[in-house]
Amino acid sequence: MSVAIQNFETACHQPCPDMPHHSLNATQKQKGLACLQRVRGELREKLLEPLRKKRAELIEKANSEDTTQMKRSLIAQEINRLDMKAQRILDRWS
Numbered sequence: 001m002s003v004a005i006q007n008f009e010t011a012c013h014q015p016c017p018d019m020p021h022h023s024l025n026a027t028q029k030q031k032g033l034a035c036l037q038r039v040r041g042e043l044r045e046k047l048l049e050p051l052r053k054k055r056a057e058l059i060e061k062a063n064s065e066d067t068t069q070m071k072r073s074l075i076a077q078e079i080n081r082l083d084m085k086a087q088r089i090l091d092r093w094s
Helices: 027-064 071-091
Strands: none
Touching: 027 071
16 A cells, blocks of 8 residues: 655745736736725725714704704714714725
């Protein structure tokens, strides 16, 4: 009974990422980085847009004449939470 021993020393098994055909040239790198930056910006805006709308609604509600002082303080807390969430998104996606 013979046991087959696999030999993984050949380059075709795990090609080295430092080989010339695996690397990008400067224009490809620049294009890829620009694309990544654009996508990050789009994602950031997509996440921030609902927060901006909600914040505007809350400010409008807080400035309403029939809103009590207690309700205004609760709205202010909610606005602060939205601001902190927006800041986390800006930090993460910038």
